[in-house]
Amino acid sequence: MTPARAPLLLALDLDGTLIDRTLRVAPRVQEAIARARERGVRATIVTGRMFVAAQPFARLLGIDGPIVCYQGAAVYDAGNGRRLRETPLAHDVAIRVVERAKRDGYHAQLYHDDEFYAEANNKYSALYAELAGIKPIIVPSLAAEFAGRDSTKCNIIMEPERTAAYVEVVRAVCGEEGYVTRSNPEFIEVMNPRVDKGAALRFVAAQYGVPMERVLAIGDSFNDIPLFRAAGFSVAMGSSPGELKAVASAIVADYAGDGVAEAVERFVLHGSAQSGGAAP
Numbered sequence: 001m002t003p004a005r006a007p008l009l010l011a012l013d014l015d016g017t018l019i020d021r022t023l024r025v026a027p028r029v030q031e032a033i034a035r036a037r038e039r040g041v042r043a044t045i046v047t048g049r050m051f052v053a054a055q056p057f058a059r060l061l062g063i064d065g066p067i068v069c070y071q072g073a074a075v076y077d078a079g080n081g082r083r084l085r086e087t088p089l090a091h092d093v094a095i096r097v098v099e100r101a102k103r104d105g106y107h108a109q110l111y112h113d114d115e116f117y118a119e120a121n122n123k124y125s126a127l128y129a130e131l132a133g134i135k136p137i138i139v140p141s142l143a144a145e146f147a148g149r150d151s152t153k154c155n156i157i158m159e160p161e162r163t164a165a166y167v168e169v170v171r172a173v174c175g176e177e178g179y180v181t182r183s184n185p186e187f188i189e190v191m192n193p194r195v196d197k198g199a200a201l202r203f204v205a206a207q208y209g210v211p212m213e214r215v216l217a218i219g220d221s222f223n224d225i226p227l228f229r230a231a232g233f234s235v236a237m238g239s240s241p242g243e244l245k246a247v248a249s250a251i252v253a254d255y256a257g258d259g260v261a262e263a264v265e266r267f268v269l270h271g272s273a274q275s276g277g278a279a280p
Contacts, residue, residue, distance in 0.1 A: 001249050003233040007041060007216035007268050009208060011068075011201050011227065012260065014047040014057060015184055016220035017237055020255045021131070025060060032264040033061050041268055044068065044204050046197050046217070046227055048153075048183040051076045051083075051114050053132035066207050070111065070153050071181060071223055072200030073191045085203065087192045088150035093177045095143045097190050100173050101156045106166070110142050110151040117145055124157040127186065153191045160185035181223040189223070197223060198230030218263050219244065220255075235263040
Protein backbone atom coordinates (compact mmCIF):
# COMPACT_ATOMS: atom_id res chain seq x y z
CA MET A 1 0.00 0.00 0.00
CA THR A 2 1.22 3.52 -0.82
CA PRO A 3 -0.19 7.02 -0.17
CA ALA A 4 -2.83 8.09 -2.69
CA ARG A 5 -1.06 11.47 -2.99
CA ALA A 6 2.44 12.53 -2.00
CA PRO A 7 2.62 13.51 1.70
CA LEU A 8 3.09 17.17 2.57
CA LEU A 9 3.70 16.68 6.30
CA LEU A 10 5.71 14.06 8.20
CA ALA A 11 4.54 13.37 11.77
CA LEU A 12 7.32 11.60 13.64
CA ASP A 13 7.16 9.89 17.01
CA LEU A 14 10.39 10.00 19.03
CA ASP A 15 11.04 7.13 21.46
CA GLY A 16 11.20 3.76 19.73
CA THR A 17 10.82 5.45 16.36
CA LEU A 18 13.35 8.23 15.75
CA ILE A 19 15.47 7.31 18.78
CA ASP A 20 16.15 4.41 21.13
CA ARG A 21 17.54 4.46 24.68
CA THR A 22 20.84 5.82 23.32
CA LEU A 23 18.91 8.97 22.28
CA ARG A 24 20.55 8.80 18.86
CA VAL A 25 18.96 9.58 15.49
CA ALA A 26 20.65 7.36 12.90
CA PRO A 27 22.54 9.13 10.09
CA ARG A 28 20.43 7.46 7.38
CA VAL A 29 17.27 8.70 9.12
CA GLN A 30 18.62 12.25 9.35
CA GLU A 31 19.54 12.18 5.67
CA ALA A 32 16.13 10.88 4.56
CA ILE A 33 14.28 13.55 6.54
CA ALA A 34 16.60 16.26 5.21
CA ARG A 35 15.96 15.13 1.64
CA ALA A 36 12.21 15.20 2.23
CA ARG A 37 12.40 18.72 3.64
CA GLU A 38 14.47 19.83 0.64
CA ARG A 39 11.53 18.74 -1.54
CA GLY A 40 9.17 20.95 0.44
CA VAL A 41 7.76 18.33 2.83
CA ARG A 42 7.13 19.72 6.31
CA ALA A 43 8.07 17.72 9.41
CA THR A 44 6.86 17.72 13.00
CA ILE A 45 7.52 15.67 16.11
CA VAL A 46 4.57 14.05 17.90
CA THR A 47 5.74 12.70 21.26
CA GLY A 48 4.81 12.07 24.86
CA ARG A 49 8.01 13.84 25.91
CA MET A 50 8.25 17.19 27.61
CA PHE A 51 9.13 20.06 25.29
CA VAL A 52 12.58 20.46 26.86
CA ALA A 53 13.24 16.79 26.07
CA ALA A 54 11.92 17.01 22.50
CA GLN A 55 13.36 20.33 21.31
CA PRO A 56 16.96 19.08 20.85
CA PHE A 57 15.75 16.50 18.34
CA ALA A 58 13.68 19.10 16.51
CA ARG A 59 16.78 21.25 16.21
CA LEU A 60 18.85 18.31 15.01
CA LEU A 61 16.33 17.64 12.23
CA GLY A 62 15.89 21.31 11.32
CA ILE A 63 12.27 21.45 12.55
CA ASP A 64 11.42 24.98 13.69
CA GLY A 65 7.61 24.92 13.54
CA PRO A 66 5.01 23.47 15.90
CA ILE A 67 5.71 20.13 17.61
CA VAL A 68 3.41 18.00 19.75
CA CYS A 69 4.49 17.13 23.31
CA TYR A 70 2.94 15.40 26.35
CA GLN A 71 0.91 12.98 24.15
CA GLY A 72 -0.83 16.00 22.64
CA ALA A 73 -1.55 17.89 25.86
CA ALA A 74 0.73 20.71 24.69
CA VAL A 75 1.96 22.07 21.36
CA TYR A 76 5.09 24.23 21.25
CA ASP A 77 6.90 26.24 18.60
CA ALA A 78 10.21 24.40 18.30
CA GLY A 79 11.97 27.51 17.07
CA ASN A 80 11.19 30.03 19.80
CA GLY A 81 9.94 27.72 22.57
CA ARG A 82 6.56 29.43 22.81
CA ARG A 83 3.69 27.22 23.98
CA LEU A 84 0.96 27.42 21.37
CA ARG A 85 -1.68 25.59 23.35
CA GLU A 86 -2.12 23.37 26.40
CA THR A 87 -4.96 21.13 27.56
CA PRO A 88 -4.03 20.09 31.11
CA LEU A 89 -5.36 17.29 33.27
CA ALA A 90 -7.77 18.47 35.95
CA HIS A 91 -6.22 18.71 39.40
CA ASP A 92 -8.66 16.39 41.15
CA VAL A 93 -8.18 13.67 38.53
CA ALA A 94 -4.40 13.94 38.67
CA ILE A 95 -4.31 13.71 42.46
CA ARG A 96 -6.77 10.81 42.44
CA VAL A 97 -4.40 8.90 40.15
CA VAL A 98 -1.33 9.85 42.18
CA GLU A 99 -2.88 8.73 45.46
CA ARG A 100 -4.02 5.41 44.00
CA ALA A 101 -0.57 4.77 42.53
CA LYS A 102 1.08 5.57 45.87
CA ARG A 103 -1.34 3.27 47.69
CA ASP A 104 -0.41 0.47 45.30
CA GLY A 105 3.31 1.11 45.70
CA TYR A 106 4.02 2.81 42.37
CA HIS A 107 5.92 5.97 41.50
CA ALA A 108 3.93 8.91 40.08
CA GLN A 109 4.97 12.25 38.54
CA LEU A 110 3.15 15.47 37.66
CA TYR A 111 4.16 18.22 35.21
CA HIS A 112 3.83 22.00 35.12
CA ASP A 113 5.53 24.65 32.96
CA ASP A 114 7.68 21.97 31.32
CA GLU A 115 9.16 20.69 34.57
CA PHE A 116 8.39 17.41 36.32
CA TYR A 117 7.67 16.85 39.98
CA ALA A 118 7.90 13.75 42.16
CA GLU A 119 7.83 12.89 45.84
CA ALA A 120 10.94 10.69 45.72
CA ASN A 121 14.27 10.68 43.94
CA ASN A 122 14.41 6.97 43.13
CA LYS A 123 15.21 4.64 40.24
CA TYR A 124 11.97 5.57 38.47
CA SER A 125 12.49 9.32 38.57
CA ALA A 126 16.13 8.68 37.65
CA LEU A 127 15.07 6.64 34.60
CA TYR A 128 12.81 9.43 33.42
CA ALA A 129 15.46 12.07 34.12
CA GLU A 130 18.01 10.14 32.07
CA LEU A 131 15.66 9.81 29.09
CA ALA A 132 14.44 13.40 29.30
CA GLY A 133 17.74 15.06 30.14
CA ILE A 134 16.18 17.09 32.96
CA LYS A 135 16.23 16.63 36.73
CA PRO A 136 13.06 16.19 38.78
CA ILE A 137 11.80 18.69 41.31
CA ILE A 138 11.33 16.67 44.50
CA VAL A 139 8.51 17.86 46.77
CA PRO A 140 7.07 16.46 50.02
CA SER A 141 3.57 16.25 48.57
CA LEU A 142 2.35 16.41 44.98
CA ALA A 143 -1.14 17.20 46.23
CA ALA A 144 0.13 20.22 48.16
CA GLU A 145 2.51 21.34 45.42
CA PHE A 146 -0.25 21.29 42.79
CA ALA A 147 -2.99 22.74 44.97
CA GLY A 148 -4.88 25.25 42.85
CA ARG A 149 -3.28 24.27 39.54
CA ASP A 150 -3.66 21.55 36.96
CA SER A 151 -0.95 19.22 35.64
CA THR A 152 -0.01 18.88 31.97
CA LYS A 153 -0.11 15.12 32.50
CA CYS A 154 0.43 12.40 35.09
CA ASN A 155 2.96 9.63 34.57
CA ILE A 156 3.15 6.39 36.56
CA ILE A 157 6.43 4.50 36.21
CA MET A 158 6.94 0.85 37.05
CA GLU A 159 8.50 -2.37 35.83
CA PRO A 160 7.49 -3.02 32.19
CA GLU A 161 5.87 -6.37 32.91
CA ARG A 162 3.32 -4.69 35.21
CA THR A 163 2.04 -1.92 32.94
CA ALA A 164 -0.37 -3.99 30.83
CA ALA A 165 -2.41 -5.00 33.87
CA TYR A 166 -2.11 -1.76 35.82
CA VAL A 167 -3.23 0.43 32.93
CA GLU A 168 -6.73 -1.01 33.42
CA VAL A 169 -6.64 -0.02 37.09
CA VAL A 170 -5.74 3.55 36.12
CA ARG A 171 -8.52 3.65 33.53
CA ALA A 172 -11.00 2.58 36.19
CA VAL A 173 -9.75 5.31 38.53
CA CYS A 174 -10.12 7.98 35.84
CA GLY A 175 -13.32 6.83 34.20
CA GLU A 176 -14.25 9.34 31.49
CA GLU A 177 -12.23 12.11 33.15
CA GLY A 178 -8.85 11.01 31.79
CA TYR A 179 -7.21 9.64 28.66
CA VAL A 180 -4.90 6.79 29.70
CA THR A 181 -2.27 5.33 27.40
CA ARG A 182 1.06 3.50 27.34
CA SER A 183 4.20 4.83 25.68
CA ASN A 184 7.60 3.59 26.87
CA PRO A 185 7.32 0.09 28.35
CA GLU A 186 7.63 1.46 31.91
CA PHE A 187 5.13 4.32 31.56
CA ILE A 188 1.40 4.72 32.05
CA GLU A 189 0.38 8.27 31.14
CA VAL A 190 -2.82 10.14 31.96
CA MET A 191 -3.99 13.27 30.15
CA ASN A 192 -7.12 15.35 29.75
CA PRO A 193 -9.78 13.22 27.98
CA ARG A 194 -9.81 15.68 25.06
CA VAL A 195 -6.12 14.99 24.45
CA ASP A 196 -4.40 12.52 22.14
CA LYS A 197 -1.73 12.64 19.46
CA GLY A 198 -4.28 12.61 16.66
CA ALA A 199 -6.15 15.68 17.90
CA ALA A 200 -2.89 17.59 18.34
CA LEU A 201 -1.68 16.54 14.90
CA ARG A 202 -4.84 18.03 13.37
CA PHE A 203 -3.96 21.33 15.07
CA VAL A 204 -0.40 21.25 13.66
CA ALA A 205 -1.55 20.32 10.16
CA ALA A 206 -4.00 23.23 10.23
CA GLN A 207 -1.14 25.60 11.10
CA TYR A 208 0.56 24.53 7.88
CA GLY A 209 -2.63 24.40 5.83
CA VAL A 210 -2.04 20.72 5.11
CA PRO A 211 -5.10 18.45 4.76
CA MET A 212 -4.97 15.34 6.93
CA GLU A 213 -5.00 13.04 3.90
CA ARG A 214 -1.60 14.50 2.98
CA VAL A 215 -0.05 13.66 6.39
CA LEU A 216 2.20 10.62 6.88
CA ALA A 217 2.67 9.48 10.50
CA ILE A 218 5.33 7.09 11.81
CA GLY A 219 5.17 5.52 15.28
CA ASP A 220 5.76 2.45 17.38
CA SER A 221 3.49 2.18 20.44
CA PHE A 222 -0.04 2.19 21.83
CA ASN A 223 -0.10 5.98 22.18
CA ASP A 224 0.33 6.25 18.40
CA ILE A 225 -3.03 4.61 17.62
CA PRO A 226 -4.91 7.97 17.63
CA LEU A 227 -2.08 9.44 15.56
CA PHE A 228 -2.49 6.73 12.94
CA ARG A 229 -6.25 7.12 12.85
CA ALA A 230 -5.89 10.86 12.19
CA ALA A 231 -3.19 10.71 9.51
CA GLY A 232 -3.90 9.98 5.88
CA PHE A 233 -1.14 7.35 5.79
CA SER A 234 0.48 5.64 8.77
CA VAL A 235 3.61 3.54 9.13
CA ALA A 236 4.31 1.24 12.09
CA MET A 237 7.83 0.35 13.15
CA GLY A 238 8.62 -3.36 13.11
CA SER A 239 8.88 -3.35 16.91
CA SER A 240 5.30 -2.08 17.32
CA PRO A 241 2.65 -4.06 19.21
CA GLY A 242 0.03 -5.88 17.17
CA GLU A 243 -2.63 -3.33 18.12
CA LEU A 244 -0.72 -0.57 16.32
CA LYS A 245 0.23 -2.68 13.33
CA ALA A 246 -3.45 -3.52 12.89
CA VAL A 247 -4.34 0.13 12.17
CA ALA A 248 -1.20 0.97 10.17
CA SER A 249 -1.16 1.50 6.42
CA ALA A 250 2.31 -0.09 6.21
CA ILE A 251 5.00 -1.66 8.38
CA VAL A 252 8.74 -1.03 8.13
CA ALA A 253 11.87 -2.16 9.98
CA ASP A 254 12.48 -1.35 13.64
CA TYR A 255 14.78 1.37 14.98
CA ALA A 256 17.89 -0.79 14.52
CA GLY A 257 16.94 -1.32 10.87
CA ASP A 258 16.45 2.43 10.20
CA GLY A 259 12.69 2.00 9.85
CA VAL A 260 12.01 5.75 9.68
CA ALA A 261 14.44 6.13 6.78
CA GLU A 262 12.79 3.19 5.04
CA ALA A 263 9.37 4.80 5.43
CA VAL A 264 10.51 8.20 4.15
CA GLU A 265 12.39 6.68 1.22
CA ARG A 266 9.50 4.43 0.18
CA PHE A 267 6.50 6.64 0.80
CA VAL A 268 7.77 10.22 0.62
CA LEU A 269 10.87 10.46 -1.57
CA HIS A 270 9.81 7.84 -4.11
CA GLY A 271 6.19 8.98 -4.05
CA SER A 272 6.96 12.69 -4.35
CA ALA A 273 9.37 12.00 -7.20
CA GLN A 274 6.62 10.18 -9.06
CA SER A 275 4.04 12.91 -8.50
CA GLY A 276 6.32 15.78 -9.46
CA GLY A 277 7.09 17.10 -5.98
CA ALA A 278 5.36 17.49 -2.66
CA ALA A 279 5.57 21.19 -1.92
CA PRO A 280 2.28 22.92 -1.11
